[in-house]
Each structure stands twice: as structure tokens, then as C-alpha cells.
Amino acid sequence: MSAFGDFYNNVDGFQDKFISYWDHVSARFANNPYVVGYDPLNEPFPANPARDPMLLVPGHMDKTYLTPLYERTFEKYQSHDAT
Numbered sequence: 001m002s003a004f005g006d007f008y009n010n011v012d013g014f015q016d017k018f019i020s021y022w023d024h025v026s027a028r029f030a031n032n033p034y035v036v037g038y039d040p041l042n043e044p045f046p047a048n049p050a051r052d053p054m055l056l057v058p059g060h061m062d063k064t065y066l067t068p069l070y071e072r073t074f075e076k077y078q079s080h081d082a083t
Contacts, residue, residue: 005047008065015069023076030080040073041066 007014022040029035044066049055054064 001045001048002051004045005051008047008069015072019072019076022073023079026077027080030082038073038077040070 006012007018010016018040022038026038046055046061047065054060
């Protein structure tokens with residue numbers, strides 16, 4: 001659980017490496033007509049509610065952690081999209 005929290009908070013630059021990975025993948029498959037989308041993080045775990053009790057509040061996890069992560073990832077996808 002704590003590892004997900006560290007990931008969302010970019011401890012040791014791990015989220016930056018994740019974003020860099022998706023930058024590379026989206027660049028590689030940008031012109032592939034068989035790729036219709038990406039799923040950057042399947043079933044994301046909400047981190048550790050013992051460290052952040054607000055994670056138990058509906059929508060808090062999405063707004064605070066997932067939305068910024070997905071926005072950063074989406075920017076990489078978009079940068080390689082010709083359309």
C-alpha cells in the first residue's frame with residue numbers, strides 16, 4: 001500500500017520514470033493503426049488509508065492522485081498524436 005502512495009507522490013522519481021515509459025511506448029505506437037488507446041494503470045490501488053485517511057472519502061483519490069497522474073500521461077500520448 002505504501003508503495004502506491006510513494007508512486008503517486010513521485011518519491012525517488014518513480015512516477016517520472018513511469019511517465020517516461022509511457023512517453024516511449026506512445027511514441028513507438030503512435031502511427032500504428034491497430035492501437036486505439038492505452039490503459040496507463042489498470043485498477044490503481046488507492047495507497048495507504050492509514051497514512052492518508054482522506055483516501056476513504058469517495059472521489060478524493062481520483063481528484064488528488066489519479067487525475068494529475070493521468071493528465072501527465074495523457075500529455076505524452078498527445079505529443080505523439082498526429083491528429
